[in-house]
Amino acid sequence: MKRFGLLLLCVALSLYIFAENKEKSAIERAVKDYIQSQxxxxxxxxxxxxDTSLAKRTYWESEEGNEFILESTYEDMVNLAGVYNKNGDKFPASPRVDIDIYDIDERVASVKLTADDWIDYMHLYKNGEGQWKVINVLWQLNNINDHVSKKR
Structure with missing residues (x-):
């Protein structure tokens, strides 16, 4: 009987680890879709x-020196992915993509993405179709002095 109990415990633990790894992989895939699309x-x-309700924010400084919150929407990010690296000069040949999953709790997750020139703190949720989606992003450039609008 003890062996059967131990076997059940091992099976349950294996299923839990499999499910957790599956969630981590799906979360990483959503984050990679976000960065690799660029x-x-x-x-x-x-x-x-x-997610279509994406809210992406950072602090920025105007040419006059006034700080404000710069916001990007779902539409902004989809459009950005279509033009940002069109000339192939915005990223190194092997771009940095470090993903740290800080926490997963049922249908929400907190993640840090470290890319070449910036970091993104992200919140993701698992929607009704079982897909993980990025819904919130707070980011900054590694060189915070670059958070200034440039005259065009």
Whole structure:
């Protein structure tokens, strides 16, 4: 009987680990859709990884020196993915993509993405169709002095 109990415990633990790894993989896929769509100029990939209610924010400084919150929407990010790296000069040949999943709790997750020039703190949720989507992003450039509007 003890062996049977131990076997059940091992099976339950294996199923739990499998399910957790499956969730982590799906979360990483959504984050990779977000960043790799910018590398590869693939707006449909961006649309796949983010929620239509996306709120992406950072602090910015105007040419006059006034700080404000710069916001990007779902539409902004899908459009950005279609043009940002069109000339292939915005990222190194092997771009940095470090994903740290801080927490997963049922249908929500907190993640840090470290890319070449910036970091993104992200919130994701698992929608009704079982897909993980990025819904909130707070980001900053690694060089915070670059958070200034440039005269065009």
């Amino acid at each position: 590398h590869r100029v693939l707006p449909d990939m961006m649309a796949n990884g983010i």
